[in-house]
Amino acid sequence: MPEPDKSLGRKILGFFVKEEETGTVSTGTPPVASAASGPRPATNSTDPGPSTVASASPSGGNVPTSAPSGAVDSKFAEHFANVLAQNNPPGPDYFEFRETLRSLSNLGLPEDKQYQAAWASFKALGGPADIGVLTNTANQYIAVLNKDQTAFGKSVEAALAERVGGLQTEQKRLQMENENLAKQLIEIQKQIDANTNRLTAIGGEVNEQSAKITQNQKNYESTFAHFTDQIKADIAKMAQYLK
Template sequence: MPEPDKSLGRKILSFFVKEEETSNVSTGTPPAASTAPVAPRPAPSAPDQSVGTSGPASIAPVSASSGTIDPKFAEHFANVLAQNNPPGPDYFEFRETLRSLSSLDLPEDKQYQAAWASFKALGGPGDATTLTNTANQYITALNKDRDAFGKSVEAALTERIGGLQNEQKRLQTENDSLAKQLVEIQKQIDANKNRLSAIAGDINEQSAKITQNRQNYDSTFAHFTDQIKGDIAKMTQYLK
């Protein structure tokens, strides 16, 4: 599939995350678990998964589990969605129309109905199932990306943590042997003990970084999918 239009990715990103949350995000290569860890952060409160009456544009980024909405993952998801955007009007064009109505102070059902009327007037399909079907296709694409990301997380854990744990076991065994030898090798024993202490700290640090990165991915994933699912529910409710 050809590379998506960067402007489309930026537009899709704005559908899900407020502008101030993405002002420092530049379009680039999707992040990987093994190359883009982030520092641990305090666990945030539970996410708000409801859709407010002021429309999708008023939904601020939320936290899920103990992760946070990560700008690099938000950009990555926007690019995934852009790559899977089919030709012609679909769910995203409807959502863009819906967002433009958020400032009119209309009830939520009226916003959806007005957006639906505008969508059809602009040449969109007349069947509301087109919106729910394409929205579900986007969720499928995000789920596929999440599976691939999970594999990269496991590979990163194996490479980084596994190697450190193997070194830790090897050095401990070596120290047990050195302890039985003559006094002149005591300096080597002490050096190995220092390295063991350092390894323990490295294991904790690397585990925290990779775990936090996965939590941020899951939080951003939940943020995207919850909004799409919310729209599917509202479209099913209002667009009959």
């Protein structure tokens, strides 16, 4: 497919949106549709759809179609302009009519007079006299945008699966990890309590055993002294009496 005419893309962009001083984009008539497969959206801006999309019916009437609420995003609007520029066939068609209609918007004419004047001017500039050319090409552009929207929807699903799905997996893993750690903390606390109780008991046992051992040592020393004193006394008496 040939490279898009950038100047045509900017012209098409002007048919639908105009940039405000703040850099945001406000809708013209008709507003642009939700985004597609062009520039990758930021992770916090995947729903750029406008309030309505005007589609032309074969009979020439405008059929408004509801779209998701959101804000018109300048990068998506520029993307749509380039998509439409890539698919703009040679010769006058809906967009040339749209440009003529847009040029009449500031004249204060009623809407029906604007369309009639634009139609007359379009034919005078060499456009086909068959209104079906306008409605057919308008529907072709809508089909192009619908195809782009489908591609964008698939890219959103892939991004959700990759990014959100990965985050949800990590979320579940961390929740399970926290639950396991909480159980371990309960078990650790139980062990700490048991150890504390045992330490208290050991403190009493240490005092008791120390007292017993000390008393046994004293008893041993007393008994030792008793035996050794008797033996010493016998030795002394044997020396005295057995000469």
